[in-house]
Structures are given as structure tokens and as C-alpha cells.
Amino acid sequence: MSAQTSSITRNGKTEPFALQVARGQIAQHSAINIFGYQASVGTSFIPIWETAATYPAYLTSPSVMTIGSNSASDVGATIIVNGLDKNFNPISEIVIMASGGSGATATTVNNYLRIQGLVLNTPAGSQKTNIGQITCTATNTNVYAYINAGIGKSQMAVYTVPNNCNFYFTQVTINTNNAYTASGTSTLVYQAVSYNSISGAQLSVLQEPFVNNFIVTKSIPFQFGPKTDIQYQLKIGTGTVGAGIVVEGYQVFNSDSGSA
Numbered sequence: 145m146s147a148q149t150s151s152i153t154r155n156g157k158t159e160p161f162a163l164q165v166a167r168g169q170i171a172q173h174s175a176i177n178i179f180g181y182q183a184s185v186g187t188s189f190i191p192i193w194e195t196a197a198t199y200p201a202y203l204t205s206p207s208v209m210t211i212g213s214n215s216a217s218d219v220g221a222t223i224i225v226n227g228l229d230k231n232f233n234p235i236s237e238i239v240i241m242a243s244g245g246s247g248a249t250a251t252t253v254n255n256y257l258r259i260q261g262l263v264l265n266t267p268a269g270s271q272k273t274n275i276g277q278i279t280c281t282a283t284n285t286n287v288y289a290y291i292n293a294g295i296g297k298s299q300m301a302v303y304t305v306p307n308n309c310n311f312y313f314t315q316v317t318i319n320t321n322n323a324y325t326a327s328g329t330s331t332l333v334y335q336a337v338s339y340n341s342i343s344g345a346q347l348s349v350l351q352e353p354f355v356n357n358f359i360v361t362k363s364i365p366f367q368f369g370p371k372t373d374i375q376y377q378l379k380i381g382t383g384t385v386g387a388g389i390v391v392e393g394y395q396v397f398n399s400d401s402g403s404a
Contacts, residue, residue, distance in 0.1 A: 180301030206255035215276025312365035
């Protein structure tokens, strides 16, 4: 019998709560890590994601998605599509990229109201990653997620809390290439914007100016309720800036917090 590896012994020792959640040892809890990157954030608020533009209007009815690549070298790759159905319940599937369009394409079986992200499951042929940019396009022609060439997964600071769940935001870290200069430094502004489809209220939960890097750690986590759309946005006073973001938190399932 092969040995089992465990970081909790049978002698009463413990491990950090966050690690237990990440290991799936805490019932109805899951770890949420949101990553985003944009090389050219401008002077208007945008979420930190693959394109230097605002996120498209959220779908009001579910749609099939077309997964496309602009490189034929991605024919045969499989992509995991993660999203939410018409009731904001999590759904996912794996699509196989076939020849079509300007490179490779696939169509989802599921209908999605929200897209949480794309992940390269297996690359094509002898490749190690995706060769072209992967897009996830609804029937309204809006693109709701990307995988940039060579990256392998979505890098989008956009998230929707599923039905019957609460998301407890604990930390955000933003790193940029903005620099202090003797002639004057352009200020960055970060904000977290939430829209709750139950109440209809949109909130700018937090606005923070900074110059180069930014981190906030919540000693008391901030709660976003079920069916809440969240965007972690950034802008700069003048010019453009490259920025990466990591958002951390816990998602807790609660059958009384949403609706079926």
C-alpha cells in the first residue's frame, strides 16, 4: 500500500484554516483566487483583464458560447469553460477545438448566463500551451473571456458569486510598472464595483489612489452576496500602465442565501 501524505498528524497538530479550505477539508467552503493582467490600462476605469476596454454588458438570458482561436495550431486542443447557468448555478464543460473560422473553433453544449473563465485542459499535438488567442463569444457577438496566446488560462479580474453562495473577499494585491518621477507621478485609482441582480444595486465598494503597488488585507472579510457581479477595476491619471492583480477570498455555500 502506498503511503498517504497528510499535513495534519494524528497527534493533535493543526494547520492554517486557509490551507484546510484549499485542500477541501472544510465543508461548504472553497478557496477563490482571481488573477488579472492588462499591459495597457488607460485613463478610464476597466477591469484588469485581457483587453484594454470595459467588460461587455452582462447577459440577461443564457447563451451558447463559441470558443475560437486565431491559430490553426490549436486544432485538437481541449478547453474547460467555467460559468453559471440561468439560475446562477455553476456549470462547466470541456470543448474540443476543431478546424474552422480563422483557426480553430468549438461550440458549447451548455447555455451560459455568466462566464467565470477559460482554462486550457490539453494542448494540441506536441504543443505545451495555446498558440493563438482563445476567445469566448456569446450569440450577441460580445467576447466574455479570453486566453491570451501562450498563457493557458483566463487572466480576468471579473467574477460572479454563484447562487446560494457568499464570497468573502480577504485580500487584493496589485502590482504595476508605474514609477515615481522627478517631473511628477501619475496616480492610479483602484475600485471594486459590484452589481447585485437580486437588489438591482450597483456599488463602488472601495476606491483607493496609489502610485506603484497596492495591497489591502481584510482582518474582517467583506461579503458579496449570491448573484453579485464583481469587477476589480483600475485607471491611471495620464498615459497607460501595465498591471497585474491577485484577489483572494473564501466562498461559502449556504442553501438559504439564494434561490433555486
